[in-house]
Amino acid sequence: MSIVGIDGLTKRFGGVTAVDRVSLDIGDGEFVALLGPSGCGKTTTLRCVAGLESPDEGTIRLGSGTVVDRSRGYELPPHKRDIGMVFQSYALWPHMSVIQNVSYPLRLKRQRKQAAQAKAMEALELVGLANYAARSVSALSGGQQQRVALARALVREPSVLLLDEPLSNLDAALRTQMRGELKRIHEQTGSTMIYVTHDQEEAVSMSDRIAVMHDGRAVQIGSPREVFDAPSSRWVAEFLGYENILPGLVEAAGDGHARVRPDGWDTSLTCTRAAGCSAGDRVRLAIRSTALLFDHFDSSSDFADRPNRLDVKVLRSTFLGTATDHEVSAFGSRLVAKQIVGGGRPAAPQGADAVVWIEPGQIALIPANDEPADVRTADELATAKPAARGRAS
Ligand SMILES: Nc1ncnc2c1ncn2[C@@H]1O[C@H](COP(=O)(O)OP(=O)(O)OP(=O)(O)O)[C@@H](O)[C@H]1O
Ligand SMILES: [Mg+2]
Numbered sequence: 001m002s003i004v005g006i007d008g009l010t011k012r013f014g015g016v017t018a019v020d021r022v023s024l025d026i027g028d029g030e031f032v033a034l035l036g037p038s039g040c041g042k043t044t045t046l047r048c049v050a051g052l053e054s055p056d057e058g059t060i061r062l063g064s065g066t067v068v069d070r071s072r073g074y075e076l077p078p079h080k081r082d083i084g085m086v087f088q089s090y091a092l093w094p095h096m097s098v099i100q101n102v103s104y105p106l107r108l109k110r111q112r113k114q115a116a117q118a119k120a121m122e123a124l125e126l127v128g129l130a131n132y133a134a135r136s137v138s139a140l141s142g143g144q145q146q147r148v149a150l151a152r153a154l155v156r157e158p159s160v161l162l163l164d165e166p167l168s169n170l171d172a173a174l175r176t177q178m179r180g181e182l183k184r185i186h187e188q189t190g191s192t193m194i195y196v197t198h199d200q201e202e203a204v205s206m207s208d209r210i211a212v213m214h215d216g217r218a219v220q221i222g223s224p225r226e227v228f229d230a231p232s233s234r235w236v237a238e239f240l241g242y243e244n245i246l247p248g249l250v251e252a253a254g255d256g257h258a259r260v261r262p263d264g265w266d267t268s269l270t271c272t273r274a275a276g277c278s279a280g281d282r283v284r285l286a287i288r289s290t291a292l293l294f295d296h297f298d299s300s301s302d303f304a305d306r307p308n309r310l311d312v313k314v315l316r317s318t319f320l321g322t323a324t325d326h327e328v329s330a331f332g333s334r335l336v337a338k339q340i341v342g343g344g345r346p347a348a349p350q351g352a353d354a355v356v357w358i359e360p361g362q363i364a365l366i367p368a369n370d371e372p373a374d375v376r377t378a379d380e381l382a383t384a385k386p387a388a389r390g391r392a393s
Pocket of ligand 1: 016017018045
């Protein structure tokens with residue numbers, strides 16, 4: 001049985017539905033990220049699990065015990081739930097030393113001072129701060145304070161650890177380091193972790209599974225690969241940084257392969273990730289800018305016999321430091337192709353005719369819904385704004 005079972009969880013604040021029928025089962029020892037943009041309900045979901053918010057509907061189970069069942073009006077108070085929580089703001093006691101902070105939850109549970117301090121030292125050992133036990137927490141750096149907060153959450157050995165954007169106050173280098181530390185602690189303790197973040201890299205690098213949240217709903221749940229390689233909707237694809245999304249029609253399909261013609265194009269594209277598609281299906285083709293590779297600037301090159309070659313015009317080029325984004329037009333569609341600087345190929349000059357090649361395995365097919373078609377006309381192209389980038393931070 002899973003260790004956390006969330007079913008139909010709904011939380012409203014006045015007219016705002018912050019969490020909307022979220023269901024999620026989390027296995028023992030699993031690391032699950034709640035990933036989504038600001039305001040999508042990540043913190044509220046976590047606070048409902050912790051017992052810091054009272055949900056309007058749904059059930060929450062921790063281990064074999066129900067902690068919330070709204071249909072029966074039942075809620076277990078937070079301190080009786082076997083969870084630890086790390087807040088974004090650390091929430092440490094500034095007047096206490098490191099070890100006093102970490103042993104505090106055990107002292108609250110009336111553990112004897114010596115035993116509590118021994119446990120606290122173990123937790124400090126785990127986060128690499130054993131040498132700082134006697135220091136005042138106010139004399140620590142942000143990263144060290146975050147580790148104290150983590151040690152304090154770990155000291156009770158909760159069966160589930162909830163982490164709300166625990167690294168967002170740290171600078172980039174420390175964030176990367178702490179990511180590794182958290183992963184190590186997860187492996188070492190075997191504890192179940194629910195990790196809230198809006199940072200995609202963080203979610204991908206640490207999680208067994210990711211639940212993508214949008215407007216209070218968990219819109220896609222899967223391994224990082226499943227979610228990133230096969231976004232379930234246009235919204236998820238855009239959120240995960242797919243810059244190119246084209247409506248199209250499946251002309252032929254079989255054996256996981258398909259020929260798909262984007263609307264308005266004279267040619268179709270070969271897609272090798274097309275399991276479940278049938279001829280006649282309306283789809284959206286989601287293609288990352290990095291999957292559009294520039295060919296050399298003459299059509300006689302080695303790429304000539306590869307599938308998905310496109311003659312394009314370079315409309316605009318934006319140098320981004322380590323890469324250059326090129327807006328190109330093909331059959332009246334505007335596409336973004338990212339060229340990594342130093343990739344050995346010449347940069348495509350603005351206004352030039354060029355050839356790009358789309359890797360057949362890099363096209364994700366999303367079932368079309370009833371959103372309006374988004375093919376741009378040539379007039380729109382002429383006044384096109386720079387491409388929207390993925391909302392990753
Ligand atoms: N106590 C509250 N009272 C009223 N509205 C609230 C309250 N807490 C959250 N909300 C609203 O509920 C929605 C979800 O908020 P939540 O804090 O869960 O988002 P989040 O995904 O954690 O966002 P962020 O990434 O910015 O932390 C938002 O629209 C927010 O304004
Ligand atoms: Mg939040």
